[in-house]
Amino acid sequence: MTRPSICAAFTSPGSILNQDLGGKAQVHKFAYIEKLDLITWLEGASEESECIKPLAGDKDGSASTAAAALASKGAAAPVIGSTLGRSGKGTVDPRLASIYNSERRMGDRNSVLRGIKPTDFSHVRKLAAIFMTKKPLHPSSSNASSNPTIPSHQKQKRPDPIILLSPSASSLLRMSNIKSFLESGQYVPPNSLAATSSTSANMLHINRLLKDIDANRPMRFILVEGSEQFKPEYWNRVVAVFTTGQTWQFKNYKWSNPTELFHHIPGIYVGWRGEQLPESIRAWGHRVMNVAVDRWSNPGTAAVDSSRWRDREAVEGIWKAIESNMRTKGWKRDRAPASI
Incomplete structure (x- = not known):
């Protein structure tokens, strides 16, 4: 075959x-x-x-x-x-x-x-040796990898709460006198010689001890007149809004409608004692706190009137309302609320 x-x-x-x-x-x-x-x-x-x-x-x-x-x-x-x-x-x-x-x-x-003869790839091992060498781990990094939990002494920093002021010229509290009012409990007119803060400052810091939130250290508050430089997450840190009743103040706010705004953040109106409340403040109801202060007797003097003892009473009422709202919203000793 x-x-x-x-x-x-x-x-x-x-x-x-x-x-x-x-x-x-x-x-x-x-x-x-x-x-x-x-x-x-x-x-x-x-x-x-x-x-x-x-x-x-x-x-x-x-x-x-x-x-x-x-x-x-x-x-x-x-x-x-x-x-x-x-x-x-x-x-x-x-x-x-x-x-x-x-x-x-x-x-x-x-x-x-x-190929014609077996290929020797031993030289590749030499070239790869520099890439395969293990670097020694730092003791701190090795401990961190074995224990992913955060140590108790490395606590997350608590953000500072924010208070918004009214930029209106008719407001009794401006950047020039808000610090002495909320810290010292004494009211002075914003344009008087007794006002110690600079009128050109666009941001101030004040400290206040809120015992029901953190009894060991004072909380630092940031005071600003406008929200133009706000990031979206800053609104979760706003704890109070001072207003004169003029709605144009809320034009650039996250909530431009006053009813919706004061549903999330408490409002504070400071006026002269004995004067009638503006119609808008009455319409917003209990969501806006009404605070009355005595008129300044001599705006031209640089001395602080020692008889203004009722100013401290008004300030303590404001801080009590702010602290109560912060507790309700979820402010803690080491963290701020995720949303308001």
């Missing part, structure tokens, strides 16, 4: 032995032996193979040898008998051999995976 091939007909070694035995015995065919012998011949490692039988026109097997050489180089073997592949002596046409030599070399699995 013969099989068509690239250069010759393959004859099974098992069939040759069966013929020699004359039918008295039979040799089983081992396909892997045939395959191993054929691959060895195709790779050029062996010039002879019992699987190869020369064709009738090629007694010396020159065509088979030439085709095997081309196959070992990765070129396709020409078919003997074609117009360009057959010369007078049964050898491969040089022109066809040149064409096959220009073809892309496919190679076998050994040449594709490993």
Whole structure:
């Protein structure tokens, strides 16, 4: 039995032995032996193979040898008998051999995976060593990674609460006199000589101890007249709004509607004792605290009137209302509320 091939007909070694035995015995065919012998011949490692039988026109097997050489180089073997592949002596046409030599070399699995010889990649280990070196961990960082909880002595800083003042010129409390009023409990007109704060300041700080929230340290309050520089999260820290009853004050607020504003933040109105409340203050009802102070007897003097003892009573009422609202909103010793 013969099989068509690239250069010759393959004859099974098992069939040759069966013929020699004359039918008295039979040799089983081992396909892997045939395959191993054929691959060895195709790779050029062996010039002879019992699987190869020369064709009738090629007694010396020159065509088979030439085709095997081309196959070992990765070129396709020409078919003997074609117009360009057959010369007078049964050898491969040089022109066809040149064409096959220009073809892309496919190679076998050994040449594709490993090349001519095994590749040494030991130099890659040296290059990667500098990137694989482990840096020693700092003791503090290792302890932090093993214990993700925050130590008790590293407490989160509490933000400062904010109080908004009215920028109206008719307001009895401005940046020039609010500090003496809320800290010292004494009212002085904003334009009098007794007013100690600078009228050009756009932000002030005052300290007040609120025992029901933090009995160990005073809280620092930030006082401003406008919300133009506010970030959105600042509104969660506003604890009081001083107003004169004029709605234009709330134009740039988060809640421009007075009813909605005083639903979230308590309002405070400071007026002269004995005077009638503005209509807007009465309309807003209990959401705005009404505080009355005595009129200043001599605005031109620089001395503070010692008879103004009722000012302190008014201030204490304001702080009591602010503290009560802060407790309700969720102010704690170490944190502010997430929303109001």
